[in-house]
Amino acid sequence: MNCSRNLIEAYLDEELDPGLRGTVEEHLSNCRLCSEAHSRFREQQSSIRSSAPYYTAPAQLQQSVHKALQRAAANETAATVRSAPWRWLAIAASVLLAISVSWNLRQPKFRTAENELVAQNVLSDHIRSLIGTHLLDVPSSDQHTVKPWFNGKLDFSPDVKDFASQGFPLIGGRLDYLTDRTVVALVYRRRQHVINLFTWPSDASPVTESHFSRNGYNVVHWTYGAMTCWAVSDITITELDQFQGLYEK
């Protein structure tokens, strides 16, 4: 593992899964710099918790909130009584609304919104990996080096393939944290461009592949067996599709 301030903080905040936690702990016991940083963060956190004021609601606020709520509820009761003749109309309207809402939920639109969010995360992660120093945990073009490196760090084993002969050489991989879980990021190169391929097991029903474009970056999403895959890069969508085709073979 490389030194990573982000990982140390996520470790401190208890946001890592057990596998990664173990890796970080091991690293902390070997790396003086990181273990110093870790104690500094821990000290800061405990000093915030013990010394920064936690403002509790004054008693008078509790009372006034309670009173205001009671008034609001009383107004509501009055309004319900006044509008009794309209009640059936209101019920009919809410039934219609409920039908249309549940219908919308069934539509792929709902899933699309969720995917949009993942796409956003994937894209931010891709950009972070390029800005920071943490692009590769295991820099190797050999799939037989990259795949075993993930052993014991994850609860799944990713499919690692090299497409050097097709113009998409594998340059390595790293562990990453995305959508609240640890995922594999495989890194490929296309000419001077970097492709991040994020993959993790997902029990969500297979989705049709989808494309997203934002700020000059392209994101392609597909499922491969029980795995969810997200490829992101600044290469054209056609090239990214070609890459997806290779990986799925």
Add this chain to the structure above:
Amino acid sequence: MIEFRTSTQTWKERGERSATNGNRRSYSRGDAAASDACIVYNSEINPESRLRLFEEIILPHLNAAYNLARWLTRNEHDAQDVVQEAYLRAFRFFDSYKGGDGKSWLLEIVRNTCFTWRRREKRNLATVVFDEAAHTSCVSPPNQEEALVDAANRTILQNCIERLPEAFREVLVMRDLEEMSYRQIAEVAGLPAGTVMSRLSRARKRLEKCVGGRNMESDK
């Protein structure tokens, strides 16, 4: 249906988390997390039961609401106004609460109320002057030297957090004082979890620098 299932799962994960983490500052009226799980909200129930349900699920987070509002507004009276308004809004929109984490749901409303409230205030007041005297710690120490040093540290810490840009201050308060998870903070602030992480990191870096600088000043 889909949505409900998702929120139940989310609750379960949170429940586990808060069981390990503990929430030492939660208001003691009933176990909010437990009642979050059982709620099946029905908009046809009468206003009184609705109020009862609301008071059971949302009211216990009053301290969290006030703490966030107090740190965002940096002022006691404004925080009280914001919290009161937020609670009324929350009650009005209680239909949109679909079970799950009541605290995150409420804090999102508190946060938005802070912003609309500030926009309104800005129209009323051309400039807002940062009042040092109003922002010192209200804790009065016993007359011991140690307590004095302690109080000085508190003031430094409080001032440094208050001086953080708001985007950093809010994630720091939610993480380190409210002990919320990245996912909960992301939900409240409407940000991707990655952004929460990086803002938190920058907040801590700035705070460290600020506190370090102040301590050196006071050592002189």
